[in-house]
Each structure stands twice: as C-alpha cells, then as structure tokens.
Amino acid sequence: MKLALLVGAWLAGILLGFHVEADLLPVALLLLAALPAGVLLRLVGRSLWPVLLVVVLLAGLLRIEAFEVSASPLAVVEKETVTLQGRIANDPEATARRIKFVVSVDEIDRAGETTRPDAKGLVYASPPLSLLSQRGDPYFRYGDTLVLEGELRQPQVFEDFDYPSYLSHQGISGILWVRNTELISQGDGRPASAWKGWMFGLRRNLAEELQEALPEPHSALAQALLLGLRGQLPPGVKEDFRQTGAAHLLAISGxxxxxxxxxxxxxxxxxxxxxxxxxxxxxxxxxxxxxxxxxxxxxxxxxxxxxxxxxxxxxxxxxxxxxxxxxxxxxxxxxxxxxxxxxxxxxxxxxxxxxxxxxxxxxxxxxxxxxxxxxxxxxxxxxxxxxxxxxxxxxxxxxxxxxxxxxxxVASNFDRIPLASIPATLLALPAMPFILAGSLATGGLGLAHPLLGQLTGWITFVPLSYLLVLISVLPSPGIPGTWVGAPLVLAWYGLLLGLMFLPGRV
Structure with missing residues (x-):
C-alpha cells in the first residue's frame, strides 16, 4: 500500500508538470519547507507520510522541469522536395507497394540549404536495382546508410486517429516518399547493431516460413500477431478489426x-x-x-x-x-x-x-x-x-x-465504442496463446524443414481461422465515446484498485 501511494504521488507530480507551468524557485522552496514540516510532525507524534508524499509529488514536478523536448520537426511545411542522408533505425517491413522503415537523419538538403537535425523520419521507398540483385525481400536492412531523394510530408490527422501524435511519441516528425535511393554503406560495425541485425534476420526468416506454410490472409495475420509485421494484412481484414473495435489486437502490446x-x-x-x-x-x-x-x-x-x-x-x-x-x-x-x-x-x-x-x-x-x-x-x-x-x-x-x-x-482515446469491442476481445483473447505458440512452431520448425512447418501450419490454421471468422461475423455499429472523460476513467480505475483490498483476496 505504501509503495502504491509513493508511485501515485510520483505520477501525479509528472502529470501536474505537464499541465502547469511551474517555476523552479517556488518548487525548491516548498521542498525546503518539507524539512521543518517533517520535524514538526515528528515532534508532535504524527506520521511523516503526508510530507513524504508531497516531497515525492514535487520531485515529479521537478523531473518535468528538467525534461527537454526533442529538437525541431523534420517536416516544417506540408510538402517539399528534399534529399537526406540517414541510417535505417528499425527492421524494414514490406507493404503492398513499397518498403517501410524509420530513418535516423544525419543531414538534409532543402533547396540547397543543408542542415543536421536530430530527427527521425518514416520512409516509404522502392529498393534500387543494386539491392534487388544482391538481397531478398525486403531488400533494405537495419543499419544501412542511405541517400534518399523524395517528397517530405507532414503527417495528417485521420478521421478518428491523431496520426501526427502517434508518430511523435516514437520521435518521428515527417514522412518521406522516396523517388531515388542510393546505398552508401551497410551497418555501423558495432556489436550491438550486429546482434540486433541478427534478430531482425531471424524475424524475416520466420515471416518467410509463415508465408510458405499458411495461406492468405492467415499468414499475414500470423505475422502481425507474432512478429508485429502488419504490412501484408489485406485492407478488408484491417477494416473488419477496426469496425468491430478489435484493432488493438493487431498492435503488439502489454x-x-x-x-x-x-x-x-x-x-x-x-x-x-x-x-x-x-x-x-x-x-x-x-x-x-x-x-x-x-x-x-x-x-x-x-x-x-x-x-x-x-x-x-x-x-x-x-x-x-x-x-x-x-x-x-x-x-x-x-x-x-x-x-x-x-x-x-x-x-x-x-x-x-x-x-x-x-x-x-x-x-x-x-x-x-x-x-x-x-x-x-x-x-x-x-x-x-x-x-x-x-x-x-x-x-x-x-x-x-x-x-x-x-x-x-480505448473509448476515451478513439472517441468511439464499437458495440462488439468487449465481446470481440473476450472471445478473441483465449485463442491468442494458440495462435502465438502455433505461429512460432510453424515458423521455427519450418526453418528446420519445410515439411515440419507445413504440418504445424495445418494445426495453427484452426485458431487463425477462428479469429478471422469471429471478427468478420460480429456486428460493427458503435456509439460515440466522447462521454468517457477523465472523471469516468479515474472513477473506473479507482474501483478496480479497490478490488485489491476486498476481504479474502489472496
């Protein structure tokens, strides 16, 4: 209980710091005042907990004061033609038409003016002929240094999704649609990068085995749920998940x-x-x-x-x-x-x-x-x-x-509550362990021998089919989620927290 209170005070201070413009001097004076207040409480035989919680809250507030926001955005206008050099910072993923990856920018040329921003960009590119002849899909690799020429765009808000905010939380502040690509070097020679590149290679191999052993869209769904690769999911399947309120199942999370x-x-x-x-x-x-x-x-x-x-x-x-x-x-x-x-x-x-x-x-x-x-x-x-x-x-x-x-x-962030969202999640999650274990077995055994992958693929086909049918047959109407505001969210989580203290809970 005491640990939970301290954590709550710390997070409250962080939240307060995001919403209140606090000067350093008043906060420091309050922290100094906590010392005599604590001594006074001790002299009169009272608990020090109120003072301690205030100190932790103020410490959270100070943490925000010391927190520095990242540099200026990569995309400063809605559209512009640029040339940039940078290093691929994640595992590239094939989509329907292009290869998608994140690039850490070293320098960027805007109409003859070169700058070196500390920024990342989301890139959609087609591989050059040199890579088509040297590598397999998706051709680009983690750690590659590239020169990219194309149209840099600012992310746009969708109808029910704040895409710019979603990307900014990942440090991404621009989208580059590439016309010309040149490979400068492969990898950076660091052991950590080599290890990460090996893991991404294993991930690609597992994806290839899933494609060999399972039909579509089962293969694409297995890749999305096990490997986090959603680029091959058919638009119809994505729409079914979105309409039924189960799209969060496609994004690997806690x-x-x-x-x-x-x-x-x-x-x-x-x-x-x-x-x-x-x-x-x-x-x-x-x-x-x-x-x-x-x-x-x-x-x-x-x-x-x-x-x-x-x-x-x-x-x-x-x-x-x-x-x-x-x-x-x-x-x-x-x-x-x-x-x-x-x-x-x-x-x-x-x-x-x-x-x-x-x-x-x-x-x-x-x-x-x-x-x-x-x-x-x-x-x-x-x-x-x-x-x-x-x-x-x-x-x-x-x-x-x-x-x-x-x-x-989900309701407060996406302003919509699909009526089938809760039953869809309840009915889908029991199949998730079978899908994850089956997909891993299919990909892993397929690496040993294709026939083994095919055999386990037939078993994995069953829970994948169950999930696809479930999402396709559930109704899609929804109700606005605007009524789910901060008071209701806090009250709901307060109620769940209270369950910890029910008699008989072990």
Whole structure:
C-alpha cells in the first residue's frame, strides 16, 4: 500500500508538470519547507507520510522541469522536395507497394540549404536495382546508410486517429516518399547493431516460413500477431478489426504479453506444479522470446519489463506485492522518459497487465475448485472434460481482466465504442496463446524443414481461422465515446484498485 501511494504521488507530480507551468524557485522552496514540516510532525507524534508524499509529488514536478523536448520537426511545411542522408533505425517491413522503415537523419538538403537535425523520419521507398540483385525481400536492412531523394510530408490527422501524435511519441516528425535511393554503406560495425541485425534476420526468416506454410490472409495475420509485421494484412481484414473495435489486437502490446504470460504460467503449473520454479521460469522465457521475435518494439519491451517484475514478486513469495511492484516499474520508466505517460501504447500495456494481475488470485481459486472436481470425477473422460473446462475458464478470466482494464482508455482515446469491442476481445483473447505458440512452431520448425512447418501450419490454421471468422461475423455499429472523460476513467480505475483490498483476496 505504501509503495502504491509513493508511485501515485510520483505520477501525479509528472502529470501536474505537464499541465502547469511551474517555476523552479517556488518548487525548491516548498521542498525546503518539507524539512521543518517533517520535524514538526515528528515532534508532535504524527506520521511523516503526508510530507513524504508531497516531497515525492514535487520531485515529479521537478523531473518535468528538467525534461527537454526533442529538437525541431523534420517536416516544417506540408510538402517539399528534399534529399537526406540517414541510417535505417528499425527492421524494414514490406507493404503492398513499397518498403517501410524509420530513418535516423544525419543531414538534409532543402533547396540547397543543408542542415543536421536530430530527427527521425518514416520512409516509404522502392529498393534500387543494386539491392534487388544482391538481397531478398525486403531488400533494405537495419543499419544501412542511405541517400534518399523524395517528397517530405507532414503527417495528417485521420478521421478518428491523431496520426501526427502517434508518430511523435516514437520521435518521428515527417514522412518521406522516396523517388531515388542510393546505398552508401551497410551497418555501423558495432556489436550491438550486429546482434540486433541478427534478430531482425531471424524475424524475416520466420515471416518467410509463415508465408510458405499458411495461406492468405492467415499468414499475414500470423505475422502481425507474432512478429508485429502488419504490412501484408489485406485492407478488408484491417477494416473488419477496426469496425468491430478489435484493432488493438493487431498492435503488439502489454495485452499480448500479459495473455501469453498468464496462459504460459497456467500450462506450466499444470505440468510442473507451483512448488517448482519452472512455471515462473517458463513464463519469463516466453515473455522475452516474444519480445525478441516481435522486433523489440518499445511498447513490448516495456511490457516485458513489467511482466518480469510481476514474476519476480511471485518468485519472492509476495503475490500481494505484484501489483505495486508493477506500478513501480512503470514509475521508473516514466522517470527515465516522462513523455511515455502520455502514450496510449504505454497506458494500454500497463493497464492490460495490471488487469490480468488483478484477476489471477480469483482465477487461482476457481482453478483449484475445478481441479478438485476433476480429481473426484471418477473416469478419465470426465477428468479430461473438467481439465478442458479449466483451460477455457482460465482463458476467459484472463481475457475479462485485460478487457475490463483497458476499455475506458480505448473509448476515451478513439472517441468511439464499437458495440462488439468487449465481446470481440473476450472471445478473441483465449485463442491468442494458440495462435502465438502455433505461429512460432510453424515458423521455427519450418526453418528446420519445410515439411515440419507445413504440418504445424495445418494445426495453427484452426485458431487463425477462428479469429478471422469471429471478427468478420460480429456486428460493427458503435456509439460515440466522447462521454468517457477523465472523471469516468479515474472513477473506473479507482474501483478496480479497490478490488485489491476486498476481504479474502489472496
């Protein structure tokens, strides 16, 4: 409880700093005044907690004062023709017509005027003939230094999506549509870059095996959910996910990490039992392997750290400390980079994981009751039926926790609540572990031998088909989400937080 209060005070100070223009001198004087106030409270026998919480809040406010916003944007006008040189900063992804990647800009030429901005740009380019003859799809590689000539544009707001804000949270401030491309050098020679390039290479190989083993659109969906590669998804499938309010399932986040962690723990508990640490180690390995094969996006990396903190709390025998420890890990990340607090990906990752952590004790009680009934069932087929019911109930409970924890954020950020969003998420998430494990097995075994990939692909085809059919048949009407404002969001999360202190919760 005390840790949760300190984390709350820290985050409140960060939020206050974003909305209030505070001068350094008054904040410093308030911090100095905390010392005699603390001494006075101690002399009269009162708790120091009020002063300590105020100090932590002011420290969060000071952190914002020391926080420097990034340099000027890359795109300064709506459209202009430029030539820039830069290094590819992520794993390039093939889309329907071009290759998409992020470039870290070294220098840019605007009508003869050369500058060296500290900026990143989102690039859509076709590979030059020299790369077509040397490399396979997607031809560009992480670490390549390129000279790019084309039209630089400012990101535009879509009808229901603030695309400029979404890109700015990733440090991207311009979109370049390339006409001419020249490769200057390959890689930067650093060991860290070589390791990251190897991981991206593994990711591409897995994507190729999924394309070989699965038909479309199943292959594209498997790549999106396992590897975070959404460029090959057909427009119709993307629209189905958007209309039913399940588009967040396509963006790898803490939701996926949390479901994978919870279901891996449940499967490992059934195999090894809770007395062996193997059930926690297996979940930890599953989280970080998923982080790696998904391309190490920042949102998944943060979720991996938070999931690891939760597992550590369980390993130390302090399950009641799991949620405060999760909050502490989030507070540390916000302290390192305060702007993440305003990113919807960070908010969804934290709330999804917190929702899953919150329902796990209730799940344990239900699972134990079902296990006792299975043991007393008297026949193997009844025992098997009870175990199947246990798995289904586990998947639904985890899905419910993640869905109830995230829906206010989805509604308040996208101003629309599709009526099918909650049932779509509840029904889709139980299939997610089978899709992720099956897709990984299909790609991994396909690397060993194509026939093995084909065999596992037939199995993985089933949960992928289930998800595609589910999203296509659910209704798509929605209601405006403008009524979901800050008061309702705070009240909802306050209610969920109160569940921690219900009698009998373990």
């Amino acid at each position: 939701l996926h990490v949390g479901v994978l962690m919870a279901m891996t723990m449940m499967a490992a508990t059934w195999i090894f039992g809770r007395r062996s640490p193997a059930y926690l180690l297996l979940a930890l390995a599953a989280i970080w392997f998923y982080v790696l094969v998904s391309g190490i996006p920042v949102s998944v990396l943060r979720a991996g750290i938070m999931g690891s903190v939760f597992l550590a709390a369980l390993a130390l025998g302090r399950p009641r400390s799991a949620l405060p420890s999760l909050a502490l890990s989030a507070a540390v990340m916000v302290g390192i980079d305060p702007k993440v607090l305003g990113q919807i990906s960070f908010q969804l990752s934290f709330t999804a994981l917190a929702g899953i952590v919150l329902v796990l004790p209730y799940h344990s009680k239900i699972s134990e009751a079902i296990t006792r009934r299975a043991a007393a069932s008297g026949s193997w087929w009844r025992h098997l039926a009870w175990q199947a019911g246990n798995w289904i109930s586990s998947a639904l409970i985890v899905s419910l926790g993640a869905t109830l924890a995230t829906w206010p954020l």
